[in-house]
Amino acid sequence: MEFASPQSVAGALRSVGYLPNDRIAQVVFLAEHLGKPILVEGPAGVGKTELAKALSAVTGRELIRLQCYEGLDEAKALYEWNYKKQLLRIQADADHNWDEIEQDIFSEDFLLERPLLKAIRSEHPSILLIDEVDRVEVETEALLLEILSDFQVSIPELGTIEAASIPMVVLTSNNTRELSEALKRRCLFLHIDYPDPTREKEILEARVPGLSGHLAEQIARVARSVRNLDLKKSPSVSETIDWARTLLALAIDEVDEAVLGDTLHVLLKYKTDIEIAAKELATPTG
Amino acid sequence: MIGTLTGFIDELRDVGIPVSMVEAIDAMQAVESIDLANQVALRETLRATLIKNLRHERAFDTAFDVYFSRLPPPIPGLDQDDDGESMDHAPPQSESGEFDLDDLLRSLLDALESSDSDGLRAGAQRAVDRLAGMEPGRPVGGTYYLYRTLRRLDMARLEEMLFEALADDDVMSEFDRRLLREDVTARLETLRRQLEEEIRRRLVADRGRQAVARTLRKPMIEDVDLMHATTAELAEMEAAIGPLTRKLAARLARRRKRRSGRLDFRKTVRKSLATGGVPADPQFKHPRPHRPEVWLICDISGSMATFSRFTLQFTHAMSSQFSRLRSFAFVDTVDEVTDFFGPGIDFGSALHRITTEAEVIWMDGHSDYGNTFEMFLSRYGSQISPRTTILITGDARNNYRPTRDAALADIARRARNLIWLNPEPASYWDTGDSTMSEYAKHCDSVHEVRTLAQLESFVEKLTFSGVRAS
Numbered sequence A: 001m002e003f004a005s006p007q008s009v010a011g012a013l014r015s016v017g018y019l020p021n022d023r024i025a026q027v028v029f030l031a032e033h034l035g036k037p038i039l040v041e042g043p044a045g046v047g048k049t050e051l052a053k054a055l056s057a058v059t060g061r062e063l064i065r066l067q068c069y070e071g072l073d074e075a076k077a078l079y080e081w082n083y084k085k086q087l088l089r090i091q092a093d094a095d096h097n098w099d100e101i102e103q104d105i106f107s108e109d110f111l112l113e114r115p116l117l118k119a120i121r122s123e124h125p126s127i128l129l130i131d132e133v134d135r136v137e138v139e140t141e142a143l144l145l146e147i148l149s150d151f152q153v154s155i156p157e158l159g160t161i162e163a164a165s166i167p168m169v170v171l172t173s174n175n176t177r178e179l180s181e182a183l184k185r186r187c188l189f190l191h192i193d194y195p196d197p198t199r200e201k202e203i204l205e206a207r208v209p210g211l212s213g214h215l216a217e218q219i220a221r222v223a224r225s226v227r228n229l230d231l232k233k234s235p236s237v238s239e240t241i242d243w244a245r246t247l248l249a250l251a252i253d254e255v256d257e258a259v260l261g262d263t264l265h266v267l268l269k270y271k272t273d274i275e276i277a278a279k280e281l282a283t284p285t286g
Numbered sequence B: 001m002i003g004t005l006t007g008f009i010d011e012l013r014d015v016g017i018p019v020s021m022v023e024a025i026d027a028m029q030a031v032e033s034i035d036l037a038n039q040v041a042l043r044e045t046l047r048a049t050l051i052k053n054l055r056h057e058r059a060f061d062t063a064f065d066v067y068f069s070r071l072p073p074p075i076p077g078l079d080q081d082d083d084g085e086s087m088d089h090a091p092p093q094s095e096s097g098e099f100d101l102d103d104l105l106r107s108l109l110d111a112l113e114s115s116d117s118d119g120l121r122a123g124a125q126r127a128v129d130r131l132a133g134m135e136p137g138r139p140v141g142g143t144y145y146l147y148r149t150l151r152r153l154d155m156a157r158l159e160e161m162l163f164e165a166l167a168d169d170d171v172m173s174e175f176d177r178r179l180l181r182e183d184v185t186a187r188l189e190t191l192r193r194q195l196e197e198e199i200r201r202r203l204v205a206d207r208g209r210q211a212v213a214r215t216l217r218k219p220m221i222e223d224v225d226l227m228h229a230t231t232a233e234l235a236e237m238e239a240a241i242g243p244l245t246r247k248l249a250a251r252l253a254r255r256r257k258r259r260s261g262r263l264d265f266r267k268t269v270r271k272s273l274a275t276g277g278v279p280a281d282p283q284f285k286h287p288r289p290h291r292p293e294v295w296l297i298c299d300i301s302g303s304m305a306t307f308s309r310f311t312l313q314f315t316h317a318m319s320s321q322f323s324r325l326r327s328f329a330f331v332d333t334v335d336e337v338t339d340f341f342g343p344g345i346d347f348g349s350a351l352h353r354i355t356t357e358a359e360v361i362w363m364d365g366h367s368d369y370g371n372t373f374e375m376f377l378s379r380y381g382s383q384i385s386p387r388t389t390i391l392i393t394g395d396a397r398n399n400y401r402p403t404r405d406a407a408l409a410d411i412a413r414r415a416r417n418l419i420w421l422n423p424e425p426a427s428y429w430d431t432g433d434s435t436m437s438e439y440a441k442h443c444d445s446v447h448e449v450r451t452l453a454q455l456e457s458f459v460e461k462l463t464f465s466g467v468r469a470s
Helices: A006-015 A022-034 A048-059 A083-092 A098-105 A115-121 A138-150 A181-185 A197-207 A213-228 A237-249 A257-267 A271-280 B002-015 B021-032 B039-050 B054-068 B101-113 B117-132 B143-153 B155-166 B174-207 B209-216 B231-258 B265-275 B302-317 B347-357 B369-383 B405-414 B436-440 B452-462
Strands: A038-041 A063-067 A079-081 A111-113 A127-131 A152-155 A159-162 A168-173 A188-191 B293-299 B324-330 B334-336 B388-393 B417-422 B445-448
Touching: A006 A022, A006 A048, A022 A038, A022 A048, A022 A188, A022 B021, A022 B039, A038 A048, A048 A063, A048 A127, A048 A168, A063 A115, A083 A098, A111 A115, A115 A127, A115 A138, A115 A152, A115 A159, A138 A152, A138 A168, A138 A181, A188 B039, A197 A213, A197 A237, A213 A237, A213 A257, A213 B174, A237 A257, A257 A271, A257 B174, B002 B021, B002 B039, B002 B054, B002 B209, B021 B039, B039 B054, B054 B174, B054 B209, B101 B117, B101 B143, B101 B155, B101 B174, B117 B143, B117 B174, B143 B155, B143 B174, B155 B174, B174 B209, B231 B302, B231 B452, B293 B302, B293 B369, B302 B324, B302 B347, B302 B388, B302 B452, B324 B369, B334 B369, B369 B405, B388 B405, B405 B417, B405 B436, B417 B436, B417 B452, B445 B452
Parallel strands: A038 A168, A038 A188, A063 A127, A127 A168, B293 B324, B293 B388, B388 B417, B417 B445
Antiparallel strands: A079 A111, A152 A159, B324 B334
16 A cells, blocks of 8 residues: 555545545555554544554555553463463473474464564554553553564564564554653654534535435534533544434434434433533423 | 754744654654645644644644744735735735725625635735734734734624624524534634734744744643633643543552562461462562541632632542542631532532532632631531641632631641642742731641642642652
8 A cells, every 4th residue: 555645545545434634644644654653542432443444444454453451461462372282282292302392382383473463474564453552551551662663573482573564553542641752752643633513524424324414514513512511521423423323213304402402312421411411502302 | 944844843842842853853754755835734744743742732833833834825816806905015004994894804704604714814814914013023922913903803793794694594593593603603713713823924924933933932731820821721721630630540540559568477478388388479568558538628719719620620530549538618618518529520510519509608708718717627627637638729818807827726736737739929928918928837838839730740749648748
């Protein structure tokens, strides 16, 4: 995949149903050009993970995903020795020379690939998605550094494994904690915010077939209005899409106070938020 | 280009944004692969390579405008729709009468209505030409010019006109009006940004990049003085405080986990029985963290309200680090407000409830520290234990009333620790009606906390109580 310009990035992403703004297109273009990872940050549900999926669809590359969580370690992220198989191998011919066996059981055959190693050893370039990287501890973050800057992994028994192909790396973060400087330094930073009504309308039209332009525009404007309120959790893009689908299923073609009041629970998930929004915007029926 | 870029990076560093060597090199490399004439591409490229924290974006955008805005700005087709008055020939301030404000308003309105960005820029240029009255050589940041332009443009009227223009003819419901109102606000905000950019561009042309950058330099939001913050800055602080508190909470939780203690000999020996008396697995004493009991007493009178709010919010975010957290609010008398902050409560509404429901005003609504402390002592004094850390936030401006500091002395005697946070600079203490030193002599420590950053670091220290160090 060689993109000639940010515009061609935007065009390609659009063709798979992901509508990027100028910033997203530019950063993706740069990442491809400089071979650097992208660190995507922003509120939940604005399409951070979706971006990686769209890139995979556009380029036809395999998407390798590492979901981060507290307590993620090397064995889950990088590689692990298949020790059951190693035991079997040792038991299989016990009369063999030990040195030989040792050589044998610490070879590729007994290595279990985890996402990071897999992305690096893949023959064809892949898309590596490291999702919610802010969930791992700072110590684990260090594990990523070698891969992100040099695209290599050091395994004590095997030596350094260099990348067969350079994967395109996308890291996402919900910004629940400050990531380390070392990690940030190696990445291009991309902040995705809630889309403006124009872009959100386009997204809705692309994602919800059968939605009228008029309704999409209304939904986008209401979404902005709700996001302007002081809420615990503002509605994400995926929630406005859900809301659009709901309205479509209910055969509603005009949003007013009553409709909003009756369907607020699709858009907002906290009781206090729904109360605030209802007080400010909607008057539910019944 | 390299020269401008290094100047730009130096400027970012001067504002306080950490730009590492590697990032600077990345930026230089990245810039080579893009079309330099494209402002959007350049801005996003530099942003992606140099800025790694959302909080730095505001400063980045300002600096970018100063360093990379083009001079003079090319506007396609400006001469045609400009009634022959091209900006190069017209004097900056034409005689009144010659210039038609209504005409300008109409073209701005057209551009706003149809979201025509070129038209809007052309309009903004004309407006700045005519209305800003810029004087060459004056070392100002441009805000003054912006407000002058906005005032002369009569934004309120423009807003009404735009509202009328966009409104449907038929009767609109309250709901539709609200949506439209928000749409109008968003559009006017783009106009405002255009004007600001235009003014900045001209300032740069007049005085050079570095001089303008220096006047425009804004402190990071954590470092803005709480007492002198503008409404916009306060809004930004409120947006920033959520992530700040969450981060602090996460940092503290992590640190607690890591602490390991001294060798526990008994446990180690007991455990060694399993390995034939060989102490293979040493056991450690995990120090029981001291969780202080914290009482917050906050002045919520007008001037202190913001500061108290932030203190409350920070402290409550850390409530898991305390064995107990109680909050009290006062103006001229004191009331307990702990129950207003249940789990998952929204801070804005909690504060609102406090001001309306809690009994904090007894006389006239002016701060009365003396009465507050006496009331506090008589109502809650018996509950203060030697484990209690009491935290008072306020400016100690007592409106020339009696200090009655004996009450505070009594509170201090009963509590483990008495700490006072004052958002005023220490040099203002004891000026006018401030009685800080009268009270300070009973406190274990008095801290000047003027910014969010200071507040954050104080709360962090508090969790390792008793913070005696100042």
